[in-house]
Amino acid sequence: MRKNFIWLKYGKLTPDKTAILGTCVKLSYAELAEKVESFANYLISLGIKPGNNVGIISPNNKDFIIALLSIWKICAVAVPLNFNLLNKEIEKLLTNANVQTTLVHKTSEVKISAEFKSNVFPFSKTDKQNQASKLPLCNEKDALILFTSGTTERPKGVILEHNNLTASFTSINNVFNFSANDKLLASLPFFHIGGFSVITRALLSGTAIILPASLKTFDLAEAIKKFNPSIISLVPTMLKRLLEMGIEPNNNLRIAFIGGGPAHTGLIHSAITKGWPVVKVYGSTETSSMITYLNYKEFQKRPKSVGKPFPGNVLKIIDIDGNVPGTNLKGEIQVTGNSVASGYFMNKKDSIGQFANNSFLMGDIGYLDNEGYLFLQNRKDNLIISGGENINPLEVENVISKIPGVAETCVIGLDDNEWGKIIVGVIVKENNSVINGNDVKMFLRKKLPGFKIPKRIYFVDKLPKTSLGKIQTRKVYEMISKL
Structure with a gap:
């Protein structure tokens, strides 16, 4: 003892x-x-x-x-x-x-x-x-x-x-x-x-x-x-x-x-x-x-x-x-x-x-x-803190990317009066894809706990990238703020 x-x-x-x-x-x-x-x-x-x-x-x-x-x-x-x-x-x-x-x-x-x-x-x-x-x-x-x-x-x-x-x-x-x-x-x-x-x-x-x-x-x-x-x-x-x-x-x-x-x-x-x-x-x-x-x-x-x-x-x-x-x-x-x-x-x-x-x-x-x-x-990395829970956007992005019809995605956190931050999924569809926000959330519910599922889903034609092909998260924020 x-x-x-x-x-x-x-x-x-x-x-x-x-x-x-x-x-x-x-x-x-x-x-x-x-x-x-x-x-x-x-x-x-x-x-x-x-x-x-x-x-x-x-x-x-x-x-x-x-x-x-x-x-x-x-x-x-x-x-x-x-x-x-x-x-x-x-x-x-x-x-x-x-x-x-x-x-x-x-x-x-x-x-x-x-x-x-x-x-x-x-x-x-x-x-x-x-x-x-x-x-x-x-x-x-x-x-x-x-x-x-x-x-x-x-x-x-x-x-x-x-x-x-x-x-x-x-x-x-x-x-x-x-x-x-x-x-x-x-x-x-x-x-x-x-x-x-x-x-x-x-x-x-x-x-x-x-x-x-x-x-x-x-x-x-x-x-x-x-x-x-x-x-x-x-x-x-x-x-x-x-x-x-x-x-x-x-x-x-x-x-x-x-x-x-x-x-x-x-x-x-x-x-x-x-x-x-x-x-x-x-x-x-x-x-x-x-x-x-x-x-x-x-x-x-x-x-x-x-x-x-x-x-x-x-x-x-x-x-x-x-x-x-x-x-x-x-x-x-x-x-x-x-x-x-x-x-x-x-x-x-x-x-x-x-x-x-x-x-x-x-x-x-x-x-x-x-x-x-x-x-x-701000965070040095992209960690999102929502309702006291730490959420790694990369983890959520990797699951979304496995959904049939998704070409690419970026997950960000937006300011929210209730949660501090809410998770938002920004998705580019594959050609001829007919998936919608409900389809995405239904898929994620089988793969992730509730607090990691985006509260909002946005579909865009393309994601802003650097010359090296890296997604520019800050510009994604700017894009979503205009929608």
Whole structure:
């Protein structure tokens, strides 16, 4: 078992304090520690050893948290997976992360093929007592592999160490002072860093994690009304829907972190005027979540900024020649700090290009003003962030290109008040092709999860290209804006 298991220290410090709270669940820290101990023994009985990668396929619930902590307790590495992906995509991730054992929750509809079945086990043991097992003390540094989309088709698994997660909490806590009286709403999926961080922040501060019935807007609204969280994390799409429902912040709410994609100034202003204590944040999986913040008071002065770095994070702007330009000059954003991941799992090529000495190149273009506030301009690559989901346009383009009657295609992201960005497919038909937008979407529904399917399809006679035959994405944007 792991020595100095910091993630459950409040099981001894404040054993009667509520750790997990929801409509159908309430666990104290002592009860959580007991269930983790039991489930850890179950995992040992499955043959899981320190350093093994263990997949978790589950919605947000107490079982996810128990399984995660049990995996860490025995010094294994957790690999949370997006259960909304197609089965074949999940299996690809299992292979890429070298997952030896996968835990699948009964409420997920994921069906693993026979190739992986022998190493797939249920969560049902979380509520049962399992016989204690003896295991030598261990201290595995790696905690987590979280997958993130990028410019390449192959998903990249970010390796996060326990020290990265604790460093992230410490830097954020230095500003916002989490206390045992706080209650954190688990409003984002645990397989995303924004949602996952709710777990780690709560456990390290001895606060309660509130589990809504689901992540649908109605259930989030009900949880806000019933449980009065003091801290919530939302992507802009969620915030917009809550405002449209007329949901007002409760008196207990002191922080509403907004990140995970572009947040339009009008949306933030509307939320602030209605009393929401908005804090714009910016970060990534590779940086263990947020690295900058802009509170609602600062927003009035710099509405287009994403704020200043949290303590412990140093930002630099790197130009195309690798130099650091002056104030207000654009370049790629680099962050240095102890929350920066060690690299990508089994992917030295991309790791070498982006990670070095606790530093990470964010892939975003931006600039710092004379007071150190960060402003984002655009992505260095073409990654589209829609509703908090990272979407690689190349992946979508490759699937569209397989549709009979499609000559070529370009996938772009257009600004949208609800989603931040929406996916748009621009298609050139083959001669005599009669396909339409519905045909395209029907084909894609069989090949891609819903959030990767373009919301709009445009057909054009030709796509703008360079002299070398490369599609000019910027000109495609201009073309579509005129339609």
